[in-house]
Amino acid sequence: xxxxxESGGGLVQPGGSLRLSCAASGFTLDYYAxxxxxxxxxxxxxxxxxxxxxxxxxxxxxxxxxxxxxxxxNAKNTVYLQMNSLKAEDTAVYYCAADRMGRKxxxxxxxxxxxxxxxxxxx
Numbered sequence: 397x398x399x400x401x402e403s404g405g406g407l408v409q410p411g412g413s414l415r416l417s418c419a420a421s422g423f424t425l426d427y428y429a430x431x432x433x434x435x436x437x438x439x440x441x442x443x444x445x446x447x448x449x450x451x452x453x454x455x456x457x458x459x460x461x462x463x464x465x466x467x468x469x470n471a472k473n474t475v476y477l478q479m480n481s482l483k484a485e486d487t488a489v490y491y492c493a494a495d496r497m498g499r500k501x502x503x504x505x506x507x508x509x510x511x512x513x514x515x516x517x518x519x
Contacts (some may be wrong), residue, residue: 397424398508400492405513408482412517416477418492418510429498431506433475434488434515437516444490445477446501455501459485482517483492490515 402418416432423518431446445466446455453467475492491514493506 398494400494400508400510402490402492402510405490405515407518409515409519410483410517412482413478413480413499414482414515415488416479416492416513418475418477420473420494421477422439422462423494424470425468425473425475425494427496428469428496430475431495431498431501432464432466432475433485433491433493433503435491435512436485436488436500441491441503443501443503444471446498449496449498457485457501461497468516479499479515482515484517486515487517492499 399421401419418424418446432443432444434444435441444457447466448473463481467476492510497507
């Protein structure tokens with residue numbers, strides 16, 4: 397059974413950092429496109445960062461470029477999202493997702509989802 401479990405969320409002050417982890421089980425991540433998405437209250441879920449199936453294309457939302465970094469550790473079957481210089485507008489539930497194709501960094505292109513982890517940026 398394919399499963400994704402996120403961790404690492406929490407409360408952080410503006411300007412701070414967090415590293416989100418997404419542990420996969422039941423499948424091998426390095427054969428899948430992977431992505432991080434977020435959903436703030438009252439807003440649609442949006443793509444934050446995605447890594448293509450072959451690892452050759454990395455996508456970032458304009459709002460996080462230069463601050464967030466996506467990475468994958470195949471040995472641990474885990475995906476990470478390093479988030480630096482966090483802002484209040486980064487507050488949201490963050491989800492990781494996987495798909496055999498995942499051509500676009502859009503929720504509709506990803507079929508398997510974790511349960512999400514809350515990130516709150518506030519002083």
